[in-house]
Amino acid sequence: MTSVSTGNRPAITLTIAGSEATGGAGAQADLKTFQELGTYGIVALTCIVSFNPKDNWNHRFVPVEPQVIADQLEAIQTCYAADLKTVKLGMMGSPATINTVATALKSQKWDNVLLDPVLICKGQEPGHALDTDEALKANLLPLATFVTPNHFEAESLSGMKINNVEDLTEAAKKIHAISGATVLAKGGIRLAGSEAVDVYYDGETLEILSAPKVGEVAVSGAGCSLAAAITAELAKGETPLQAARNAKAFVTEGIKNRVSSAAPFDALWQGGSR
Numbered sequence: 001m002t003s004v005s006t007g008n009r010p011a012i013t014l015t016i017a018g019s020e021a022t023g024g025a026g027a028q029a030d031l032k033t034f035q036e037l038g039t040y041g042i043v044a045l046t047c048i049v050s051f052n053p054k055d056n057w058n059h060r061f062v063p064v065e066p067q068v069i070a071d072q073l074e075a076i077q078t079c080y081a082a083d084l085k086t087v088k089l090g091m092m093g094s095p096a097t098i099n100t101v102a103t104a105l106k107s108q109k110w111d112n113v114l115l116d117p118v119l120i121c122k123g124q125e126p127g128h129a130l131d132t133d134e135a136l137k138a139n140l141l142p143l144a145t146f147v148t149p150n151h152f153e154a155e156s157l158s159g160m161k162i163n164n165v166e167d168l169t170e171a172a173k174k175i176h177a178i179s180g181a182t183v184l185a186k187g188g189i190r191l192a193g194s195e196a197v198d199v200y201y202d203g204e205t206l207e208i209l210s211a212p213k214v215g216e217v218a219v220s221g222a223g224c225s226l227a228a229a230i231t232a233e234l235a236k237g238e239t240p241l242q243a244a245r246n247a248k249a250f251v252t253e254g255i256k257n258r259v260s261s262a263a264p265f266d267a268l269w270q271g272g273s274r
């Protein structure tokens with residue numbers, strides 16, 4: 001087939017993320033979300049995570065060599081120099097990866113840098129994870145235009161305990177103050193009550209996004225898919241607030257239509273809102 005240029009060129013969305021082999025989370029969730037929402041998905045892989053069924057489904061974690069990450073980003077940024085304006089940052093896994101990614105990000109201008117601050121991955125040494133957290137805060141948070149911390153990550157980034165939606169709101173404001181980014185702080189199933197509540201704050205607008213909880217158990221890929229959906233919506237030109245609202249609706253449908261497996265957790269289905 002000859003290559004043709006169609007009139008409806010999709011928005012380009014890049015995720016810099018890890019592989020989660022079973023397809024529930026990470027780069028796989030991001031790409032499926034991009035496709036579902038009509039953007040052209042690209043991935044630069046940072047690490048490979050394989051759950052270990054023989055060890056309580058803990059994470060086995062293998063980083064991709066920094067040079068190989070740099071090579072992927074060089075290829076991507078050269079190919080799509082003209083219209084690569086939106087990037088999502090998922091699991092980094094090590095300070096070396098964070099430094100490599102930060103250097104590549106700084107080599108061009110972006111409209112949207114969406115940081116999903118994946119802080120702790122089971123299977124990593126706590127000391128290692130602490131280094132990674134510090135590097136993430138120092139080197140990637142300042143580059144972010146939008147950040148999507150979950151309950152645990154919001155506590156870490158804000159330095160405060162979060163027990164209710166008032167706390168979550170205060171944390172969102174603090175994270176905005178230190179980063180300048182638009183914040184969607186996710187209460188998810190962690191806060192009491194029948195609603196899954198997230199707090200949106202962009203420095204001016206504060207909105208509580210709420211949807212009835214779908215069960216009380218976390219679903220794999222919910223955080224990744226939410227962040228990827230915001231990324232896709234921003235790339236298509238939505239405002240940050242509308243992108244967050246659309247993404248929340250997308251993820252709620254994906255959780256309702258989740259996929260079970262032999263693992264002790266279900267995975268979100270990005271096709272759930274079809």
Ligand code: PXL
Binds near residue numbers: 224
């Ligand atoms: O959900 C966070 C996450 C992100 N990225 C990768 C993961 C996970 C959790 O398993 O494996 C690669």
